[in-house]
Amino acid sequence: MRSTEIPIAWFAHGLRLVDIANPHAPRQTASFMPPVPEGASRVQSNDVCYDDRGLIYLIDRTRGLHILERI
Numbered sequence: 662m663r664s665t666e667i668p669i670a671w672f673a674h675g676l677r678l679v680d681i682a683n684p685h686a687p688r689q690t691a692s693f694m695p696p697v698p699e700g701a702s703r704v705q706s707n708d709v710c711y712d713d714r715g716l717i718y719l720i721d722r723t724r725g726l727h728i729l730e731r732i
Contacts (some may be wrong), residue, residue, distance in 0.1 A: 665680050665681050665682040666678050666679065666680050666681075666690060667679055667681060668709045668710075668711060668717055668719075669709065670706040670707060670708055670709040670719060670720070671706060672704075672705065672706055672707070673703045673704055673705065673706075674692075674694065674704070674706070675692060675693050675694035675695055675704055675706050675719070676692060676693040676694075676706060676709060676717065676719050676727075676729070677689055677691075677692050678690045678691040678692070693719065693727070693729055695719070695721055695724060695727055698721075698723045698724045701723050704721060704723075704724075705721055705722035705723055706719055706720070706721050707720045707721065707722050708720040715730060716728055716729070716730055717729040717730070
């Protein structure tokens with residue numbers, strides 16, 4: 662962890678960034694919902710990580726890799 666904001670893969674609801682500065686009241690600060698792929702009934706976000714440059718990598722089971730820049 663590098664800050665109190667953590668990325669969470671929320672499976673059928675894409676990516677959520679959650680601030681846990683107050684662990685008794687976590688707060689969503691950002692989100693990304695990829696489009697539902699053709700032929701699929703929902704998004705399938707499976708894993709998320711980020712690198713030293715601030716890029717967030719979100720894996721989707723049906724669509725592959727999404728790369729997002731945290732601003």
